[in-house]
Amino acid sequence: MRALSVELGARSYPIYIGPDLLSAHELFKPHICGRQVLVVTNDTVAPLYLDRLLATLQPWQTHTKILPDGESFKTIETWSSILDALIGVPCARDTTLIALGGGVIGDISGFAAACYQRGIGYIQAPTTLLAQVDSSVGGKTAVNHVLGKNIIGAFYQPSAVIADTRTLETLDDRELRAGIAEVIKYGLICDYEFFAWLEENMPALVGRDSDALTYAIERSCQNKSEVVGADERELGRRAILNLGHTFGHAIETSVGYGEWLHGEAVAAGMVMAAAMSQRLGELTDADCERIERLIGRAGLPTRPPVGLDDDTFLQRMAVDKKVRGGRIRLVLLRAIGDAYINDDYPDTVLEQTLRQARSGP
Amino acid sequence: MRALSVELGARSYPIYIGPDLLSAHELFKPHICGRQVLVVTNDTVAPLYLDRLLATLQPWQTHTKILPDGESFKTIETWSSILDALIGVPCARDTTLIALGGGVIGDISGFAAACYQRGIGYIQAPTTLLAQVDSSVGGKTAVNHVLGKNIIGAFYQPSAVIADTRTLETLDDRELRAGIAEVIKYGLICDYEFFAWLEENMPALVGRDSDALTYAIERSCQNKSEVVGADERELGRRAILNLGHTFGHAIETSVGYGEWLHGEAVAAGMVMAAAMSQRLGELTDADCERIERLIGRAGLPTRPPVGLDDDTFLQRMAVDKKVRGGRIRLVLLRAIGDAYINDDYPDTVLEQTLRQARSGP
Numbered sequence: 001m002r003a004l005s006v007e008l009g010a011r012s013y014p015i016y017i018g019p020d021l022l023s024a025h026e027l028f029k030p031h032i033c034g035r036q037v038l039v040v041t042n043d044t045v046a047p048l049y050l051d052r053l054l055a056t057l058q059p060w061q062t063h064t065k066i067l068p069d070g071e072s073f074k075t076i077e078t079w080s081s082i083l084d085a086l087i088g089v090p091c092a093r094d095t096t097l098i099a100l101g102g103g104v105i106g107d108i109s110g111f112a113a114a115c116y117q118r119g120i121g122y123i124q125a126p127t128t129l130l131a132q133v134d135s136s137v138g139g140k141t142a143v144n145h146v147l148g149k150n151i152i153g154a155f156y157q158p159s160a161v162i163a164d165t166r167t168l169e170t171l172d173d174r175e176l177r178a179g180i181a182e183v184i185k186y187g188l189i190c191d192y193e194f195f196a197w198l199e200e201n202m203p204a205l206v207g208r209d210s211d212a213l214t215y216a217i218e219r220s221c222q223n224k225s226e227v228v229g230a231d232e233r234e235l236g237r238r239a240i241l242n243l244g245h246t247f248g249h250a251i252e253t254s255v256g257y258g259e260w261l262h263g264e265a266v267a268a269g270m271v272m273a274a275a276m277s278q279r280l281g282e283l284t285d286a287d288c289e290r291i292e293r294l295i296g297r298a299g300l301p302t303r304p305p306v307g308l309d310d311d312t313f314l315q316r317m318a319v320d321k322k323v324r325g326g327r328i329r330l331v332l333l334r335a336i337g338d339a340y341i342n343d344d345y346p347d348t349v350l351e352q353t354l355r356q357a358r359s360g361p
Numbered sequence: 362m363r364a365l366s367v368e369l370g371a372r373s374y375p376i377y378i379g380p381d382l383l384s385a386h387e388l389f390k391p392h393i394c395g396r397q398v399l400v401v402t403n404d405t406v407a408p409l410y411l412d413r414l415l416a417t418l419q420p421w422q423t424h425t426k427i428l429p430d431g432e433s434f435k436t437i438e439t440w441s442s443i444l445d446a447l448i449g450v451p452c453a454r455d456t457t458l459i460a461l462g463g464g465v466i467g468d469i470s471g472f473a474a475a476c477y478q479r480g481i482g483y484i485q486a487p488t489t490l491l492a493q494v495d496s497s498v499g500g501k502t503a504v505n506h507v508l509g510k511n512i513i514g515a516f517y518q519p520s521a522v523i524a525d526t527r528t529l530e531t532l533d534d535r536e537l538r539a540g541i542a543e544v545i546k547y548g549l550i551c552d553y554e555f556f557a558w559l560e561e562n563m564p565a566l567v568g569r570d571s572d573a574l575t576y577a578i579e580r581s582c583q584n585k586s587e588v589v590g591a592d593e594r595e596l597g598r599r600a601i602l603n604l605g606h607t608f609g610h611a612i613e614t615s616v617g618y619g620e621w622l623h624g625e626a627v628a629a630g631m632v633m634a635a636a637m638s639q640r641l642g643e644l645t646d647a648d649c650e651r652i653e654r655l656i657g658r659a660g661l662p663t664r665p666p667v668g669l670d671d672d673t674f675l676q677r678m679a680v681d682k683k684v685r686g687g688r689i690r691l692v693l694l695r696a697i698g699d700a701y702i703n704d705d706y707p708d709t710v711l712e713q714t715l716r717q718a719r720s721g722p
Contacts, residue, residue, distance in 0.1 A: 035687070076441055090680045094688070118503065118514045119594075142479065143528050153479045154515060156618075196554045233480075275504070319451045326396065 002218050006137060007229040011157045013223050015137060021164040022052050022100075022125065031123050032157040034094030037062045040082055040109040041100040042069040045127055048170050053100055053125065060226070062078075063089055067105065072142045072258040074104045076152065080113060082112040086120075093117045096159075102128035103135035103262060107150070112143030114156035124158045127167035129179025129213070130263050133220035136161045138228040138241075144257055148319040149249040155233050161221075165214055173206075173299075178263025180205055180298045181244075181270070183216050186223040188291065189240045192337030194219050197292070201299045230336065240339040243331040250316035251304050260305065261353030265298035268357075276353040277333040280345060287336050303357055312353045363579045367498060368590040372518045376582050378575060382525040383413050383461075383486065392484050392520040395455030398423045401443055401470040403430040404459040406488055406544060414461055414486065424450055428466065433619040435465045435505045437513065443473040444663055447481075454478045457520075463489035463536070464496035464623060468511070471502030475517035485519045488528035490540025490574070491624050494547075494581035497522045499589040499602075505618055509680040510610040516594050522582075526575055534567075534660070537622025540695050541566055541659045542605075542631070544577050547584040549631060549652065550601045554696030555580050560651070563658045601700040604692040605630030611666050611677035621666065628661035629718075637714040638694040641706060648697050671715045 001018030016027055037060045041050055046066050065085040067078055086095065097120060099109035106124050113122035116314055124136035142153025168176070183205075187195030197219075198205070204212035224241065231238035247269030251260055274291045277283035292302050304313070318330050328350075329343040362379030377388055398421045402411055407427045415423055425621070426446040428439055447456065458481060460470035467485050474483035487495035503514025544566075547557030558580075559566070565573035585602065592599035608630030612621055635652045638644035653663050665674070678689050689711075690704040 011365060076437070080437055083506065083513055085366065087506050087512060087680065090508070115513050117512060117513060118501065118516050140479065145444065145448050145450070151448060152444055152476050154476060155479050 002214070002222050004218065004225055006157070006225045007156060008232055011232075013158060013160050013350075015161040015163065015225070017132070017163045017165060017217050017221065019164065019166045021162050022049055022167070023056050023057050024162070026159070027162050028123065031121065032060060032096045033121060034092060035061050036089070036091050036095040037064060037098060038089075038095060039063070039100055039114070040065045040067065040105060042105055043069045044069040045105070047325060049100060049127060049167060053098070057098075061301070063091070067286050069263055071144070071252075071256045071262065072106055072256070074108055074257065076145075076218060076342055078325045079108050079143050081118055082109065085092060086112070086116050090099050091116070091120075093120060095120050097122040098125055099123070099136075100125045102126065102131045106131050106136050107140070107142050107153070110156055110158065111143060111153050112138070114154040119156065120278060123161045124161040126161065126163050128219070129168055129176055130169055130182055131165040132165070132168075132217050134182040134224065136163065137221055137224045139232070147253065149257075152320070152359070157182070157232075163217065164266055165210070165217065165344065168208070168213060174261065174334065176208070177206065177299045178261040180261035181267040181295070181300050183220050184294060184298065185241070185243050185266065185270060186220045188333060188336060189223075189331070189339035190227070190337060191223055191244050194223070195294070195336050199294055202294065206299060235252060239329065239341050240331050243333075243339050244271075244273050246317050246320045246328065246330060247272045247304070249320050250313050251308070253316050253319075254308050255305055258328055260301075264301050265327050268297070268302060271295055271302045272304070272353055272357050273330065273332055275356060276330070276345075279349050279353060280332065283333050287333075290336065296353065306358070308358065310351060313354055314350075338349045363575070365579065365582050365586055367518070367586045369518060369593055372593075374519060374521050376522040376524065376586070378493070378524045378526060378578050378582065380525065380527045382523050383410055383440050383528070384417050385523070386417050388523050389484065390415060393421060393457045393483065394482060395453060395457065396422050397450070397452050397456040397458060399426060399447060399452060399456060400424070400459045401426045401428065401466060402460055402471070403428045403466055405430040406462045406466070410461060410488060410528060414459070418459075419469075424452070428469070431534070431619045432465055432505070432569065432613075432623065433617070435469055435618065437504055437506075440469050440473055440504050443470065444477055447473070447477050452477070452481075454481060456481050458483040459486055459488045461488065463487065463492045467492050467497050468501070468503050468514070471500070471517055471519065472504060472514050473613070475502055475515040475711045480517065482520045485522040487522065487524050489532055490529055490537055490578070491543055493524040493526070493529075493578050495543040495585065495653075496541060498582055498585045500593065508614065510613050510618075512680070518593075524578065526571070526578065529569070529574060535622065537569070538567065538660045539622040542624035542628040542656070542661050545655060545659065546579050546602070546604055546627065546631065549694060549697060550604050550700035551588070551690070551698060552580070552584055552647055553696075555584070556655070556697050560655055563655065567660060598601060598704050600690065601692050604694075604700050605632075605634050607678050607681045607689065607691060608633045608665070610681050611674050612669070614677050614680075615669050615673055616666055621662075625662050628656050628659070628664050629663060632656055632663045633665070633714055633718050634691065636717060637691070637706075637710060640710050641693065644696065648694075651697065667719070669719065671712060671719070675711075676716055
């Protein structure tokens with residue numbers, strides 16, 4: 001097992017990564033303060049891992065809430081149904097919520113924990129690669145709105161992240177690749193050495209080599225912890241974690257939630273960000289190609305879906321959270337491993353980037 | 362104009378109290394950071410004060426959201442409609458929300474500000490006595506659930522509280538008295554001298570004497586600021602601000618939101634808390650009578666509504682946020698001006714208190 005830590009003063013918490021951690025009673029124990037626990041999961045994960053977790057939680061009074069699986073259910077209505085479950089028991093203020101599942105379960109459960117009685121404790125138990133390397137760490141919780149991805153939510157840190165790598169064995173290939181998109185992101189934004197490692201080890205990762213996966217998860221969490229620890233509420237540098245996300249969110253909201261997986265949209269978005277950086281004369285042609293090639297080798301899309309017109313795309317980008325003072329703030333690249341925030345680019349460059357992405361090379 | 366401050370480190374903010382502050386451009390200006398403002402109000406307040414505020418906000422791009430008036434609309438659905446308005450514009454992350462109205466508007470708008478894009482800035486512009494002395498200060502935001510008052514919400518501090526005392530001129534008598542309930546609360550929990558002042562000046566307050574009202578608002582805000590400054594997230598002493606509220610919330614949820622005003626329910630709840638404190642041998646008979654007499658002189662109810670049975674009452678109290686480890690934590694009184702938290706009382710004393718309150722003296 002590997003242990004890391006997110007350093008946020010009084011809100012610091014550990015990240016545990018390793019096989020069979022869902023059975024590790026001693027890891028959960030220090031983070032459950034009251035007598036009651038609500039496990040929130042979905043109808044895909046529940047048959048696979050819920051019993052295992054409930055057995056681990058035996059000494060506590062456990063309740064479960066099983067949601068339908070999928071990004072299209074990441075709504076105010078579903079979030080509200082978790083609150084109904086908490087109130088229905090009724091669960092006291094010292095109840096601990098455990099989010100058992102992927103990014104949707106983690107985001108929506110974290111947001112429910114943030115709002116129930118103005119905040120109860122919660123533990124992230126991520127079961128997808130994407131959740132283990134990204135969404136379970138850092139306290140960003142949210143639901144979607146028809147017009148905006150993750151537009152309603154809270155910064156609310158978990159008390160622990162317990163990532164059982166064995167759960168990746170049941171993850172389908174498409175979900176695994178979607179997770180790899182966020183892994184690649186860390187290399188791109190701040191860790192050139194990791195990017196180079198990924199170029200070497202992509203076949204091992206997509207081939208589910210357990211050592212390679214564990215290393216990639218740990219290194220990703222390490223990168224994320226450092227960025228979050230320095231800027232919890234995204235007042236500055238944390239925004240680099242959104243590389244590819246403003247383009248990606250526009251894709252997700254345009255095609256309908258769940259059509260494209262989040263990681264797939266981010267993958268295409270990162271290629272667009274790289275292309276725009278190249279167009280601005282900041283990223284070399286060679287680096288831009290390396291990025292597109294690695295994303296392609298991960299089996300991820302490198303272009304937005306066909307049929308999206310530029311106006312719709314720009315409009316969807318403008319609803320994103322990265323807009324300030326009327327400008328869409330983009331995360332761009334100076335080089336592989338060196339991301340920065342840019343809200344002072346010529347509009348024509350963004351338009352050309354969109355046009356090029358639609359029309360292909 | 363009077364100016365106070367809530368001291369919370371980086372989240373500190375000013376409270377301004379005085380006549381015609383809705384027209385005081387220079388008070389709003391430093392707390393509006395972006396170009397966009399959304400004013401949230403209701404259909405009672407809008408015809409009276411919205412134009413005045415919008416004129417003050419002239420340099421900014423203003424939008425308005427007018428909600429139906431009343432506690433029964435303090436729901437997830439109404440909150441969600443504010444978010445729809447923000448997204449519909451669309452409002453950027455540097456938008457400032459202004460809550461123009463009473464406690465319901467302040468609580469629900471504050472919760473919308475807390476959740477839109479994971480938190481935007483907001484200003485409280487309270488227009489009722491209750492909101493000016495209590496709910497606009499301290500960052501408690503929430504909506505109700507059928508089963509629990511304020512059970513869904515967030516701790517989220519405003520960037521300023523701007524209380525225009527002129528708005529009290531249009532407040533009806535019942536609402537004014539409901540506000541006085543929270544004013545009396547401060548005397549009871551931590552300010553004996555203020556309680557004695559209230560005994561002297563109750564006729565002036567219910568008679569809407571402007572100096573008396575301004576003094577009562579300022580002294581209430583001062584008391585509240587000190588308590589909140591010492592314990593923002595109610596980990597300890599802040600809970601004394603809930604004197605009468607656990608009983609009161611049970612009344613509100615039992616009779617249906619809006620039937621009793623919040624302040625009325627709290628008034629009856631404070632008499633019940635005093636009676637229980639007396640029964641536990643902590644509060645003298647004389648003090649208990651003084652409390653009931655002052656609340657009666659304010660024209661407020663001193664008994665819960667008839668027809669509420671003890672079991673329902675206890676059940677509703679048990680859903681309240683003050684439950685920990687299975688015990689209902691109550692705020693009780695050692696003396697006038699000296700509240701404390703008690704979760705170690707004989708159940709029979711609580712039951713006797715409920716029975717006595719129902720049956721009368």
